[in-house]
Amino acid sequence: MNAQREAAGPDTLLVIAKEPVPGRVKTRLTPPYTPLEAAALAEAALTDTLNTMLQVPARRRVLVLDGAPGPWLPPGFEVVPQASGGLDERIAAAFALCDGPSLLVGMDTPQLTPRLLTDVGSDGHDAWFGPAADGGFWALGFADPGRDGVLVRGVPMSTDRTGAIQRRRLTEAGLTIGELPLLRDVDTAADAASAAACCAPGSRFAATLASLAESVR
Template sequence: MRFCLLVMAKSPVPGHVKTRLCPPLSPEEAADVAAAALLDTLAAALETPGAVPVVALAGVVRREDVRDALAECVVIPQRGVSFGDRLANAHADVARFRMPVLQIGMDTPQVTPELLESCAEFEETALGLALDGGWWALGLRDPLRAAVLRDVPMSRADTGALTLEALRGGRSRADSGTRVPPARAGVVPAVRMLPTLSDVDTIADAHAVAAQIPHSRFAAALASVAAVTR
């Protein structure tokens, strides 16, 4: 089965990415860690059977290694002010591919091709919750249903629960201007729950994830600044 593997990513520019790692990291160190996370994520995406990797990118890429990795993917710009809007717009932009979408971010460098391939198997919708209360993966048979994310508060301890509620209800903001395919009358859309992962927001998260993937770019980048993070 072919599917669109949509990666929401931010260019690893010091001062604009992974700012919650500062301190103890410097903005430059945080950007290096973010770049490693993105590279590990893209490597897994490119090796996932059946996946068509698409990166919704925010910012200008200045690193050659990141540019080289992005050259192997379809790259589209992120659109919108709020994160919910950018998510919904990215899904709408890839709807032209006419295939199911599995969307992830660059905060879970521990993903593997095998995990991503298995997560792409769902009937209507899939959601992978994160340990911090958010979510790390969203699968949609119809990417236009991501319009419900416009109303979901992001980066909160209840974001995952609210996203699940929105997906099951299929509601969208009345003034959004975006049509959301309605669920069949009296039928709650099925949501397959994916494995729960830890994403990288804090330095404690970073060390926990690095311990899971000790031979990764991410673990190596974090180890290079370990002296100031312990």
């Protein structure tokens, strides 16, 4: 049974994302980047993330999207609209779509690799947590999302205490937690440079950032 689970990985991989429309995404990158350039970086980060998720064994892959899919969406994903409400409610609603071990990631960590997710779904933990350098989290998962996905509701989002509060929720619920590595979200130009330096060869995000370098000199 354990060998079967290891081969299968999580039952469901969720990517929660926003359509990369200029002026609606990565607004903290402007300046130094223009809204169009910030959207190009957001699209590149999302593309890298989706392609990474295609390399992680899973029964089901779901893009939980605010907006409409575009040519950046590869085959292999279901697309569902984000629920209404705050980000905590939208994440909880995404987990409600799942049955079996499930992991949710955002579109802000293009340096993510399949290797970082090797044990998710197969290591016997009740939950998985990936902290972000800004105090938030870049990944959250549950072995029983129908039961435990509600633990994200009420967690204040986009603060430097978001990750600590979410992790405490998991601990107080008595869940065993699989720890994922600390990653840096791409919010600012400095974040973008740091993430690009850690991206795998062939990363669209790193290539896009390099192509924009002249525009910010």
